[in-house]
Amino acid sequence: MASIAMFARTICKNALGNNKTLTSRYMQVVRCMSSGKFEYIITEKRGEKKNVGFVKLNRPKALNALCDGLMKEVSQALDEFELDKDIGCIVLTGGDRAFAAGADIKEMLEREYAQVYGGNFLNHWSRLASCEKPVIAAVNGYALGGGCEIAMMCDIIYAGEKAQFGQPEITLGTIPGAGGTQRLTKAIGKSKAMELVLTANRMSAQEAEKSGLVSKVFPVDEVVNEAVKTAEKIASFSKITVAMCKEAVNASYEMSLNEGLHFEKRTFHSTFATNDRKEGMTAFIDKRTPEFTDS
Numbered sequence: 001m002a003s004i005a006m007f008a009r010t011i012c013k014n015a016l017g018n019n020k021t022l023t024s025r026y027m028q029v030v031r032c033m034s035s036g037k038f039e040y041i042i043t044e045k046r047g048e049k050k051n052v053g054f055v056k057l058n059r060p061k062a063l064n065a066l067c068d069g070l071m072k073e074v075s076q077a078l079d080e081f082e083l084d085k086d087i088g089c090i091v092l093t094g095g096d097r098a099f100a101a102g103a104d105i106k107e108m109l110e111r112e113y114a115q116v117y118g119g120n121f122l123n124h125w126s127r128l129a130s131c132e133k134p135v136i137a138a139v140n141g142y143a144l145g146g147g148c149e150i151a152m153m154c155d156i157i158y159a160g161e162k163a164q165f166g167q168p169e170i171t172l173g174t175i176p177g178a179g180g181t182q183r184l185t186k187a188i189g190k191s192k193a194m195e196l197v198l199t200a201n202r203m204s205a206q207e208a209e210k211s212g213l214v215s216k217v218f219p220v221d222e223v224v225n226e227a228v229k230t231a232e233k234i235a236s237f238s239k240i241t242v243a244m245c246k247e248a249v250n251a252s253y254e255m256s257l258n259e260g261l262h263f264e265k266r267t268f269h270s271t272f273a274t275n276d277r278k279e280g281m282t283a284f285i286d287k288r289t290p291e292f293t294d295s
C-alpha cells in the first residue's frame, strides 16, 4: 500500500504541480481505494451491473452520530464514486434504528466560538450537496438534526415506514447549521418547517411523504432495495443527460423562474451536441433499447 501511495504522489506531483488542494483530495481517494476499508462507513458497488455506489453509515452504537471522521469518510467515498465511470447513481443509507441522529454532540461540546467560526466548522459537510452524480437517501429510523440535513442534501429521499425526521437543535441551545432552516423550508413550506425547528417535534415518514420531503415510503426492510432499484434505473440512462437533469432541477432552487427557464432551455439545446441524444431518439424510431455511450 505504501508503494501505491508513493507512486500516486509522484503522479500527482507531475500532473497537478503545486496545486495542494487537488493533490490532497486525490491522495485521500488513493488512500481509501488502496486500503479498501473505512472505520465509520461501509461502501460497495450494488445492482445487477454494479453501477450503483452504495454508502452505509455504520456507527450503530452512537446511532450514526455524524462525527468528523464519519463525514470525512463519506466525502472520500463520494470522491471515489464520482471518479468511477461505471457508477451512475449513489445510495446513502444508515441502519434500521437510525439513519443518523445528528452531528456528534460529544464532539461539539467543548468547541468555542472562535474555533468554529475561524475554522469554518463542519463546512466540508456540503460535499454531499455538491455531488455531481444523483444521490438517493434510504432512511430508516431517526433522521434528526444533521441526519435530516444530510438526507435533504440528497436528490431523492425514500423512507422506511418507521422513519422519523426532525430538527431538535433548539433543545441543545443551538440551531440547524446544514440546511435545516433552508432546505427544509423549501421542501415542506414555512409553517411546517417552523414547527419542526421551533418545537423539536418529529415528523413521521407518512407525514414527510405528504409534505413532499420524502418521495416514497416503504416497509422498513424494503426501502434500501427500492432505493437501489431506482438508482439502477437512473444509472441505465446517459450519465451526461442525468447530470444535466440534476443540474437543471437544482438550478430552480437558485434562480428566478425566468432565469431558470432560460437555463433549462439552453441545457435542453445543449443535449443536441451529444451522441446520446441522437442515440436515444434513433432508438425510439427504430423501436429498440438505446445504447448510451455517455458522450
Ligand code: CO8
Binding pocket: 061, 062, 063, 065, 066, 101, 102, 103, 104, 105, 106, 121, 122, 123, 125, 142, 144, 145, 146, 147, 168, 169, 172, 175, 176, 177, 178
Ligand atoms: N451525538 C452523539 N451521540 C449520540 C447522538 C448524537 N447526536 N445521538 C445519540 N447518541 C448516542 C447516545 O449518547 C448514546 O450513547 P451512549 O450509549 O454512549 O450513552 C447512544 O447514541 C444511544 O442513544 P440513546 O441512549 O439516547 O438512545 P435513545 O433510543 O434513548 O434515544 C434519540 C434516541 C432520541 C435519537 C436520542 O439519542 C437523541 O435525542 N439524540 C440526539 C438527537 C439530536 O439532538 N440531534 C441533533 C444534534 S445537533 C446537530 O445535528 C447540528 C447539525 C449541525 C451541522 C452543521 C454543519 C455545518
